Amino acid sequence: VPSFDLALRYPASGTLCRIRVARGGLSGLGPWTKRTTGAHRVAVVSDHHVSALFGESAVRGLRRSGIDAALVTVPAGERTKSVLHLERLWRQFSEIGLVRSDAIVAMGGGVVGDLAGFAAATWLRGVPWVNVPTSVVAQVDSAIGGKTAIDVAGGKNLAGSFHQPAGVLIDPDALVTLPDREFRAGLAEVVKTGMAVDAGLFRWLERHAGHVLAREPDALLEIVRRAVRAKSRVVIGDEREREAGGRTALNFGHTVGHGLESVFGLRRLRHGEAVAIGMHVAAILSASVAGLPLAEQERLDALLERLGLPIAIPPGVRVAVLGAAIRRDKKRDRSGTRWVLTPRVGHASVPRLISGRRVRAALCEAGAWA
Amino acid sequence: VPSFDLALRYPASGTLCRIRVARGGLSGLGPWTKRTTGAHRVAVVSDHHVSALFGESAVRGLRRSGIDAALVTVPAGERTKSVLHLERLWRQFSEIGLVRSDAIVAMGGGVVGDLAGFAAATWLRGVPWVNVPTSVVAQVDSAIGGKTAIDVAGGKNLAGSFHQPAGVLIDPDALVTLPDREFRAGLAEVVKTGMAVDAGLFRWLERHAGHVLAREPDALLEIVRRAVRAKSRVVIGDEREREAGGRTALNFGHTVGHGLESVFGLRRLRHGEAVAIGMHVAAILSASVAGLPLAEQERLDALLERLGLPIAIPPGVRVAVLGAAIRRDKKRDRSGTRWVLTPRVGHASVPRLISGRRVRAALCEAGAWA
Numbered sequence: 001v002p003s004f005d006l007a008l009r010y011p012a013s014g015t016l017c018r019i020r021v022a023r024g025g026l027s028g029l030g031p032w033t034k035r036t037t038g039a040h041r042v043a044v045v046s047d048h049h050v051s052a053l054f055g056e057s058a059v060r061g062l063r064r065s066g067i068d069a070a071l072v073t074v075p076a077g078e079r080t081k082s083v084l085h086l087e088r089l090w091r092q093f094s095e096i097g098l099v100r101s102d103a104i105v106a107m108g109g110g111v112v113g114d115l116a117g118f119a120a121a122t123w124l125r126g127v128p129w130v131n132v133p134t135s136v137v138a139q140v141d142s143a144i145g146g147k148t149a150i151d152v153a154g155g156k157n158l159a160g161s162f163h164q165p166a167g168v169l170i171d172p173d174a175l176v177t178l179p180d181r182e183f184r185a186g187l188a189e190v191v192k193t194g195m196a197v198d199a200g201l202f203r204w205l206e207r208h209a210g211h212v213l214a215r216e217p218d219a220l221l222e223i224v225r226r227a228v229r230a231k232s233r234v235v236i237g238d239e240r241e242r243e244a245g246g247r248t249a250l251n252f253g254h255t256v257g258h259g260l261e262s263v264f265g266l267r268r269l270r271h272g273e274a275v276a277i278g279m280h281v282a283a284i285l286s287a288s289v290a291g292l293p294l295a296e297q298e299r300l301d302a303l304l305e306r307l308g309l310p311i312a313i314p315p316g317v318r319v320a321v322l323g324a325a326i327r328r329d330k331k332r333d334r335s336g337t338r339w340v341l342t343p344r345v346g347h348a349s350v351p352r353l354i355s356g357r358r359v360r361a362a363l364c365e366a367g368a369w370a
Numbered sequence: 371v372p373s374f375d376l377a378l379r380y381p382a383s384g385t386l387c388r389i390r391v392a393r394g395g396l397s398g399l400g401p402w403t404k405r406t407t408g409a410h411r412v413a414v415v416s417d418h419h420v421s422a423l424f425g426e427s428a429v430r431g432l433r434r435s436g437i438d439a440a441l442v443t444v445p446a447g448e449r450t451k452s453v454l455h456l457e458r459l460w461r462q463f464s465e466i467g468l469v470r471s472d473a474i475v476a477m478g479g480g481v482v483g484d485l486a487g488f489a490a491a492t493w494l495r496g497v498p499w500v501n502v503p504t505s506v507v508a509q510v511d512s513a514i515g516g517k518t519a520i521d522v523a524g525g526k527n528l529a530g531s532f533h534q535p536a537g538v539l540i541d542p543d544a545l546v547t548l549p550d551r552e553f554r555a556g557l558a559e560v561v562k563t564g565m566a567v568d569a570g571l572f573r574w575l576e577r578h579a580g581h582v583l584a585r586e587p588d589a590l591l592e593i594v595r596r597a598v599r600a601k602s603r604v605v606i607g608d609e610r611e612r613e614a615g616g617r618t619a620l621n622f623g624h625t626v627g628h629g630l631e632s633v634f635g636l637r638r639l640r641h642g643e644a645v646a647i648g649m650h651v652a653a654i655l656s657a658s659v660a661g662l663p664l665a666e667q668e669r670l671d672a673l674l675e676r677l678g679l680p681i682a683i684p685p686g687v688r689v690a691v692l693g694a695a696i697r698r699d700k701k702r703d704r705s706g707t708r709w710v711l712t713p714r715v716g717h718a719s720v721p722r723l724i725s726g727r728r729v730r731a732a733l734c735e736a737g738a739w740a
Contacts, residue, residue, distance in 0.1 A: 040704055090522045090529050094522065101704065121531070125519065125610075126610070152457065160492060161531065
């Protein structure tokens with residue numbers, strides 16, 4: 001079976017994170033959890049959708065490896081990344097009797113990984129965890145790098161931890177069952193990684209978009225493998241996202257993306273769709289102040305449209321409202337919002353301040369109302 | 371002014387924690403916060419009692435150092451270590467607009483340090499913090515070592531983080547205003563540190579108990595300095611409290627102590643009083659299975675009584691009830707509760723399993739009802 005293994009040793013924390021990308025990999029969850037955590041008991045955290053598809057077989061597989069596994073389900077959707085559900089998980093860990101040598105298995109999309117990872121970071125001041133991402137965004141992006149978080153009043157991901165999973169088990173075959181809109185939205189993060197740090201990944205996606213959209217299993221394995229490798233290279237050297245560290249490049253498109261999510265309250269736009277629009281805006285700014293050639297700006301727009309992703313700001317969004325939402329984003333410092341721009345495909349510059357006038361002009365050009 | 375500085379570099383995480391013990395040290399909070407965190411804005415978290423005593427002058431001092439300081443108060447008492455108050459702090463940080471380069475100042479006893487430290491560990495995935503302990507327990511024990519936590523359903527300190535403060539500023543003069551019972555209870559943790567890892571500290575307290583109980587300023591400075599030094603030596607080599615690491619020694623007396631707190635719901639006994647009784651039980655067990663000489667067991671009891679601390683389990687507590695509470699404690703693993711025992715003053719053995727029969731006998735001997 002084609003598979004791809006990677007062992008990341010983070011120099012900053014000394015943590016080891018083992019990553020496996022393998023078709024049919026879910027069937028090996030038991031041995032993988034045993035090997036990466038050594039746990040005798042685990043809580044498998046999943047949402048109702050993913051649990052219905054893979055929950056039973058995951059628990060059976062863990063038990064076959066001699067691991068006492070309990071299934072804990074949470075509602076699907078971003079609202080689950082709340083302090084309410086965090087506290088519920090802690091209670092359930094208490095009832096299950098999870099001790100420090102036990103582990104958490106997070107099985108689901110980015111929401112489950114962020115929530116269950118944060119619960120693992122904080123239960124008994126930190127227990128090992130295994131992340132089993134089942135959505136595109138989670139497989140190609142959020143499962144790598146150890147970020148965990150919940151949303152609190154005031155914004156997304158405001159409370160959280162850096163807590164590296166001991167193991168990440170990625171089965172691209174799980175992507176076959178996803179709804180079309182969710183699948184496409186997830187590809188925005190691959191475009192982002194390509195645009196910001198890996199021109200080869202960007203080119204590969206330009207060439208193979210058809211195979212990917214048709215969800216050919218080998219194309220899925222390849223795109224996930226390439227995205228995981230690219231993201232790993234970035235996070236390994238900047239585990240905690242320092243102020244001008246390499247990891248900031250991966251926020252390309254996310255400044256406007258988070259602003260749109262805040263304006264729309266996470267309902268009208270999927271995260272990836274908001275990021276696609278955000279990349280379009282960031283490219284306009286990059287063309288105006290970072291020397292991004294017009295032809296490269298057009299390559300980005302063309303790829304996003306080929307993948308069925310939006311690039312224009314939806315009608316009715318006012319520049320002033322979106323601008324205010326952007327200024328509240330947490331990726332700011334004393335002096336203001338810092339923008340990740342790109343001089344050419346595969347490269348990102350250190351985040352920089354941009355004048356309000358230029359930002360407003362770019363938002364207008366992307367379709368915001370004056 | 372007599373003062374004592376210590377810079378702890380934790381090899382495991384690479385973190386630097388600067389500690390200062392100084393009479394009148396509170397007046398230097400501004401420069402200390404500037405030096406250890408570099409923050410331009412801080413939230414000062416304190417409880418109503420401590421805030422009334424020191425809040426205003428702390429904020430004034432910070433502002434004199436050019437730091438924009440906002441005072442945030444929480445109720446006094448263990449119940450404040452809750453997810454409710456954690457979430458309130460996050461909200462207030464959001465309203466204040468704390469960014470990653472800002473900091474939290476925790477000013478108060480162990481409750482404030484644990485809660486505000488956990489909020490600092492998790493706000494924006496971790497911001498720097500300064501701990502300014504004002505109770506005996508916090509100054510001699512809980513402020514050193516980076517443990518932060520809240521209580522959740524099922525037990526004390528079940529959710530938390532290891533998050534080293536950038537600075538710890540300890541002013542023993544702050545202890546002068548404490549109620550007598552709280553002051554004495556706090557000394558139990560000094561007895562514990564002496565008993566478990568520092569025979570010199572134990573002997574010093576035996577000789578100077580009178581000066582300490584009279585709260586002579588120089589005696590307070592000396593006991594805090596010695597306790598901080600002893601605890602620092604232990605935590606530096608075992609930052610995350612590994613299974614058989616040196617830090618486990620500091621749980622001496624805490625197995626029964628936590629059990630009693632759980633039985634009494636944190637009301638009837640102060641933490642230090644519960645620990646004093648717990649040490650008495652642990653010494654009985656140590657005499658029976660770890661070779662603690664009778665004379666040393668008597669030294670412990672005599673010192674605790676000299677300090678006005680209880681050693682007997684309060685009447686009415688049943689062995690079965692206390693035993694069940696002990697078995698639920700989080701310092702257990704698959705095989706059961708592991709007890710920290712002592713072969714002689716100043717030394718602790720690796721935590722070990724003890725037969726239920728022996729534990730019940732020791733609880734009976736200490737006054738529990740059959």
